[in-house]
Structure formats: C-alpha cells, structure tokens
Amino acid sequence: MKPGLRIGDGVTIKVVVTPEMYARFAGEIVHRTYSTVTMIYHMEWASRQIILPFLEEDEEGMGSEVKAKHLAPSPAGSQLTITAEVIGLKNNKVITKVSARNEKELIGIGEVTQVILSKDRIRELVEDIEQA
Template identity: 55%
Template sequence: MRLGMEIGRVETIEIIVTEDMFASFEGEVVHPVYSTVAMTYHMEWVSRKIILPFLEVHEEGMGASVNLQHLAPSPLGSAVTLTATLTALRGNVVWTKVVAKNLFGVIGTGEVKQVIMPKKQIKERLDEITIVIKKDHS
C-alpha cells in the first residue's frame, strides 16, 4: 500500500435513483424506491474510492463487511450523495463511515471494512475454493 492514506480522507459519489435500484425480490418490485441492496453497493463503491489511489500494482481491496442503517426512502429520479470518510486504518484493514443523503436529509448511514491484500494471495484463495467446488460436483 502506498503511503499517504490518512484518517479523515473523504470521497463522494452522487447517483440518481433508477428503476433497477428499486427494492425488489425475484423480479417483483416491493417498493419503488432506492433499495437497501443498492445503498449497500454504493456505500462499498464510495469506500473503495478511498483506497484506490493507494493500491500498489500487485494489490487489491476486498470488502470484508458492511453495516448500514437505511433510514428513509428516496424515490425514482432523486439524487443521492454518498460520502465516505476514512475513520480507521490498521495494517491492511481500512474502515470508513458512510452517510447517504438526498434532498430531504440523511437517508442512510453505515460503516464499511475493506482488506488490502496481494492479488496473488486472493487468486490462490479463489483457486483453492474452485478446486473444492469442482470436487463436490464431480
């Protein structure tokens, strides 16, 4: 990991709620608003932006956990701004606090944990899992 990643670093993204972000299960829309699933994805994305400038060529970040509270709805066409702030950095583990807001105020808060690992180590782990799965299905 490159030097320079410091507590307090901030990244922001803005999205517009689209129909593919609606709360739905098995193709059926339950609520025509920004879903918790979509919010989770965007919280991970804005948190990833914190680490991207600091990854070495041989490294990659992996999501380890997301803890979020979805507090209010956001309808079709509404703008949602998600802001991640780096709150802790211990070795290769990075934590961010994320706030999601729309025109009416805070609609979600959360914490994202990422682990920075060598790409080689990630590939080795995935290869091990693939071998086990192939054995189980043969």
C-alpha cells in the same frame, strides 16, 4: 499500499435514483424506492474510491464487512449524495464511515471495511474455494 492514506480522507459520489435501483426480489418490484442493496453497493463504491489511488499494482481491495442502516426512502429521481470517510487504518484494513442523503434528509449510515491483499493471495483464496 502506497503511503499517504490518512484518517479523515474522504470521497463523495452522487447518483440519481432510477427504477433499476428499486427494491425487488426474484425480479418483482417490492416498492418503488431506492433499495437497501443498492445503497450498500454505493457505500462500498464510495469507500473503494478512497483506496484506489493508494493500491500498488500487485494489490487489490476486498470488502470484508459492511454495517448499514437504511433510514428513509428515496423515490426515482432523488438526487443522492453518498460519502465515505476513513475512520480506521489497521494493518491491511481500511475502515470507512459512510452515509447517504437525498435532497431532504439522511437516508443511510454505516461502516465499510476493506482488506488490502496481494492479487496473488486473492487468486490463492479463490483457487482454494474452487477446489473445495
């Protein structure tokens, strides 16, 4: 990684809940609110935005752990703010604290851990899995 990433660095992304983000299983809508799966996607996306400027050309980040609590629903049209802040830098790991809010309240909290690896190493790992 390029130097400069620090504890406290953060990113905020904004999204509007759409019907495509509803909770669903096997194509069937379970309820017409922002799904936990989509919330985690957005938490990972915000966390990824932090590391992108610091990746070398031959590096990539891979998610390795997500902890999340979905605290409140958000229907279609809700304006969400998802934030990620670096809380840990350990060897090749970047750990972020994440949160999601709608216009009224905190709707989700958690942590995302990303591992920074060379693209060659990632290819090796994928090849090992494909050959197994």
